[in-house]
Amino acid sequence: MEHAPLPLKDVFHLSPPRDRPSLAFPLGLGDAGLHEICEASHGDFAAMTGFALAARAHRKGPIVWIRQAGLKQSHGLLLQAGYREISTNISPCLTITPRKLSETLWATEEAIRSGVAALVIAELEDTDFTASRRLALAAGRHGVPVLLLMPYSRDGATAASARWRISPRPSSPNRYDPKAPGALRWKAVLERSRQAPHMAGQSFDLELDDETLSLRVVSGLAADPVATRPAWAQDRIGPSHLRQSA
Amino acid sequence: MLLENGAKGLGVAAANEPARQLGVTEGLAFTDARARAPNLVAEDLDPVADAKALAALGDWMIRLSPLVAIDGTDGLILETTGCDHLYGGEHAMMEMLSSLLQRNAISHQLGLAGTPGAASALSRAAPGTCLKEGEEQAGLTDLPVAALRLSADAETLLRRFGLTRIGQLYGIDRRALGRRFQSRSAADAVLLRLDQALGLRHEPLAPLRPMPLRSARLNCPEPIATSEAIKIGLEQLTQEVCEALSATGIGARCFLLTAFRSDGSRSDIAVKAARPVREPKHILRLFRERIDTIDPGFGIDLLLLEAHRTDVMETSPMALSGDLASTDMDAIALSALADRIAARLGEGAVSRVQPRESHMPERAEPQARFDGSVPIPAIPSPTAGPRPIRLLPSPERVTVMAEVPDGPPLRFIWRRVPRTVTRADGPERIAPEWWTHIAAPQTPPALGGQARPWLTPKMDPRADAAQIAHVRADLEAMLDAPSEPVKLLPRARDYYRVEDASGRRYWLFREGLYGDGRGGPPEWYVHGLFA
Numbered sequence: 001m002e003h004a005p006l007p008l009k010d011v012f013h014l015s016p017p018r019d020r021p022s023l024a025f026p027l028g029l030g031d032a033g034l035h036e037i038c039e040a041s042h043g044d045f046a047a048m049t050g051f052a053l054a055a056r057a058h059r060k061g062p063i064v065w066i067r068q069a070g071l072k073q074s075h076g077l078l079l080q081a082g083y084r085e086i087s088t089n090i091s092p093c094l095t096i097t098p099r100k101l102s103e104t105l106w107a108t109e110e111a112i113r114s115g116v117a118a119l120v121i122a123e124l125e126d127t128d129f130t131a132s133r134r135l136a137l138a139a140g141r142h143g144v145p146v147l148l149l150m151p152y153s154r155d156g157a158t159a160a161s162a163r164w165r166i167s168p169r170p171s172s173p174n175r176y177d178p179k180a181p182g183a184l185r186w187k188a189v190l191e192r193s194r195q196a197p198h199m200a201g202q203s204f205d206l207e208l209d210d211e212t213l214s215l216r217v218v219s220g221l222a223a224d225p226v227a228t229r230p231a232w233a234q235d236r237i238g239p240s241h242l243r244q245s246a
Numbered sequence: 247m248l249l250e251n252g253a254k255g256l257g258v259a260a261a262n263e264p265a266r267q268l269g270v271t272e273g274l275a276f277t278d279a280r281a282r283a284p285n286l287v288a289e290d291l292d293p294v295a296d297a298k299a300l301a302a303l304g305d306w307m308i309r310l311s312p313l314v315a316i317d318g319t320d321g322l323i324l325e326t327t328g329c330d331h332l333y334g335g336e337h338a339m340m341e342m343l344s345s346l347l348q349r350n351a352i353s354h355q356l357g358l359a360g361t362p363g364a365a366s367a368l369s370r371a372a373p374g375t376c377l378k379e380g381e382e383q384a385g386l387t388d389l390p391v392a393a394l395r396l397s398a399d400a401e402t403l404l405r406r407f408g409l410t411r412i413g414q415l416y417g418i419d420r421r422a423l424g425r426r427f428q429s430r431s432a433a434d435a436v437l438l439r440l441d442q443a444l445g446l447r448h449e450p451l452a453p454l455r456p457m458p459l460r461s462a463r464l465n466c467p468e469p470i471a472t473s474e475a476i477k478i479g480l481e482q483l484t485q486e487v488c489e490a491l492s493a494t495g496i497g498a499r500c501f502l503l504t505a506f507r508s509d510g511s512r513s514d515i516a517v518k519a520a521r522p523v524r525e526p527k528h529i530l531r532l533f534r535e536r537i538d539t540i541d542p543g544f545g546i547d548l549l550l551l552e553a554h555r556t557d558v559m560e561t562s563p564m565a566l567s568g569d570l571a572s573t574d575m576d577a578i579a580l581s582a583l584a585d586r587i588a589a590r591l592g593e594g595a596v597s598r599v600q601p602r603e604s605h606m607p608e609r610a611e612p613q614a615r616f617d618g619s620v621p622i623p624a625i626p627s628p629t630a631g632p633r634p635i636r637l638l639p640s641p642e643r644v645t646v647m648a649e650v651p652d653g654p655p656l657r658f659i660w661r662r663v664p665r666t667v668t669r670a671d672g673p674e675r676i677a678p679e680w681w682t683h684i685a686a687p688q689t690p691p692a693l694g695g696q697a698r699p700w701l702t703p704k705m706d707p708r709a710d711a712a713q714i715a716h717v718r719a720d721l722e723a724m725l726d727a728p729s730e731p732v733k734l735l736p737r738a739r740d741y742y743r744v745e746d747a748s749g750r751r752y753w754l755f756r757e758g759l760y761g762d763g764r765g766g767p768p769e770w771y772v773h774g775l776f777a
Binding site for chain 2: 043044045046047049050051053054062064072073075076077078079080081082083084085086092093094095096097098099103106107110111114115116167168169170171174177179180181184185186208
């Protein structure tokens with residue numbers, strides 16, 4: 001049984017009292033533990049990458065980015081120039097490209113155990129309960145946060161502290177050019193959570209402020225119309241116009 | 247006997263002992279040899295296979311001495327300085343080597359002397375002789391001049407002068423000897439060989455394998471055949487090498503383990519580190535992944551560990567706290583992680599971005615092998631337009647359904663799914679890099695990580711004549727026939743950021759402009775995906 005130190009004021013504790021993980025929005029994403037991030041449907045990998053980089057807690061140090069080689073062709077490489085538009089805090093990345101799934105899991109665990117990385121991000125085809133349990137234990141023991149980015153096919157049991165499912169949403173209206181895309185928006189569904197089981201199934205509508213590059217939760221966005229567009233823009237571009245031409 | 251097709255028809259290139267007793271010697275015409283011994287077995291000479299076998303034997307000889315060089319087409323030279331006492335003196339070492347070769351059924355002639363030239367002459371003309379340092383002049387007096395590794399013409403000429411013994415060359419005035427040869431270079435060659443044999447001129451050896459700065463060897467009294475035994479041996483060797491490295495304050499980037507099997511073959515495994523290391527635990531961990539690839543065969547009787555690519559190690563003390571550290575990265579731990587991954591997954595598995603100044607997005611961020619240098623270089627200042635978070639390895643063609651002349655398409659099909667564009671931003675024009683089109687092709691990366699400029703022909707990187715002529719021919723063809731498209735010239739790209747109805751954001755580009763004379767109508771591609 002663990003003994004929690006008494007919260008006495010002005011008393012020096014050898015080990016600082018373990019703070020409870022916060023129950024606010026990112027639920028410790030990129031700060032502690034293992035988080036799974038999955039596509040909602042095929043083709044959302046870029047949105048997922050953007051969400052992971054924007055929502056993660058910023059820690060000083062390098063990122064170890066493990067990328068299974070098979071995912072490169074369909075989902076592309078990470079472009080670091082694009083990273084700048086999502087996060088102000090650019091950490092240098094070390095990239096590891098294994099071929100097989102087993103090698104990817106091994107490399108992920110090795111990266112966690114080395115303890116040098118501030119964050120380990122792994123893109124992989126799939127994982128199972130045993131592998132996720134192993135990674136979660138290693139992440140807890142070495143205090144390295146881990147994010148697993150996986151395709152839409154990922155389903156089933158997991159030992160991760162949370163599983164997020166990300167899909168892109170039409171971007172916010174652009175103030176300067178109504179025809180152009182505006183601030184990035186995503187929909188993040190918290191599928192499972194160990195820290196806050198009551199929050200499972202909750203959906204977050206997120207918007208990335210393109211000036212401060214901070215993520216904010218937008219409430220009631222799903223109910224509202226996505227963008228209020230001037231009438232002339234509706235005329236020139238949009239579904240109604242296409243329906244007429246088709 | 248072995249046959250070779252020479253200038254005077256088929257001739258004997260080599261003959262074994264029974265054939266020599268019948269009077270068949272090297273240089274004899276094949277017909278004469280047949281006349282002397284009609285039943286002799288003849289085979290064609292295979293110089294390539296011979297050279298390979300000699301190199302393999304030379305590699306195996308590294309067990310006796312770290313410096314082994316190939317001498318001509320049929321000899322090996324071992325530098326025995328500092329090695330002979332391990333076997334109980336020079337004579338004992340020769341006897342040991344002789345019995346080792348005899349056991350493997352390799353016919354041989356040995357000679358030992360203070361200079362490579364004298365040793366080579368002894369092994370060819372007086373096998374089994376061992377000369378002490380400084381006795382070369384006396385020892386070589388009675389040997390034939392053919393033992394001096396001369397060309398056939400020089401040998402013939404010397405024979406015509408009546409100079410058949412090496413001793414006869416000592417007394418002749420050098421200038422007089424030089425005058426008798428037709429060319430100066432032929433005379434110099436003879437004098438050079440003579441001086442090298444006598445130790446008057448230095449003869450550098452070209453070692454088969456680079457000499458390691460530190461090495462350790464483990465002789466097994468009983469041949470070992472299990473991987474556990476190899477592991478234990480490797481631990482001892484690593485400890486020994488690392489102690490030697492730390493005594494001089496250096497580390498190595500490459501460790502080579504060679505296992506010599508008792509049947510005369512060997513196998514190597516090498517591990518590489520991104521930064522110089524000398525931590526036995528780390529090195530053993532790198533070897534652990536590969537140790538099963540050693541095939542013990544009938545048993546291993548010698549293990550040899552060499553430290554290559556040594557360099558001074560940075561041994562700066564660790565910062566007391568992370569806030570005091572100059573960088574936020576632990577370079578040593580990071581490269582240790584990279585080494586472990588690379589040892590198991592292969593050399594190219596660990597990489598980092600090596601930013602380059604290029605407007606082409608696919609060329610701006612090439613991946614380079616992680617070489618242990620920190621900080622990892624950051625991407626240079628932001629470029630003009632927005633960049634996607636994910637870039638496809640190569641642009642993918644899209645079918646455009648509704649095209650507008652001066653903007654992005656309204657609908658397009660990518661990966662067999664039709665997508666409707668709701669909003670778009672652009673264009674950002676990226677013009678082709680004309681200088682890459684006429685630049686000389688880059689020289690291929692040198693083998694073994696060392697630049698070898700003498701292997702690649704000299705080429706002016708700014709003006710490769712052939713390439714420029716090629717481009718000029720293209721341009722002239724374009725001027726002559728304007729309707730004929732020139733396919734080789736790169737085209738400008740107009741990039742658009744578009745968003746479809748479901749909120750996915752793409753980076754589309756149109757390659758080429760209307761009427762730029764560089765091909766047909768422009769085509770559309772998807773190059774990246776925005777978050």
